[in-house]
Amino acid sequence: MTIRDLVNRSPRRDADLRGLDVTAVITQGMLLPGTARSAMFTEAAIAASWEVQDHGIGPYPLRFLAGCVRAMGLRAALALPQPLIGAEPAELVHGWLAAAVGWQDSIADDEMFARWLDMVATMLAVRRAVGRDVAGRSGRPSPQEGEISSGSPDKPRA
Template structure:
């Protein structure tokens, strides 16, 4: 793909990505599965959370929580993000990740992924502001 071409997936298509499945296969493996987790998975998660009105800083803070306490600990917190719907969505992702995440290394990967999602949400918001929507 030419760097100036627009991506071929719509937001609706990106939002249908199975993030939990991408965690199961991409967390323990390097290569294409990990790339899909950080590519399609992060974009899909950003689309979903952005549509729910979740702020990037909330997702980044969750990443810090995962880094500090681990994926399993974070998945058991009562409120992962502001809003019940966003909390339950992310809880499913974290529970899936917790099943395969190796302590420390896996926690770090999930934390970095959450930080990537936060950045993507921020980029989406900035782009919308620039076009006046």
């Protein structure tokens, strides 16, 4: 799936975005406002959150890297030998950094990409929190669609 596929987009589940070429969307989103940038902050951020989750990367390292991008700039962050711990996570994020680096150094671009990294971290954190909430439930089935819950899971319904 590429940016062209996103232009005529229809609603889909976030898990359906796993095959998106995140680096291509970053490159176009950093250069082109409008649909390309919107796709970078929506579909590409969702797809990236799945990628980092698959690599075992948590939200904190992404937020830390976002801070580095803000403080050092994209080019300096790209020059880091290991922007995240581990060869595979570092390679993944290095590809994103390389895709985000434009022809000119710009504080605005540094900030935009740092915001994107924060967005990916937030999506990952929310997915983890929801997963914990779902895993922590008592095992009771939720009310069927259209049913009204009694308000208390232990109170029998009349």
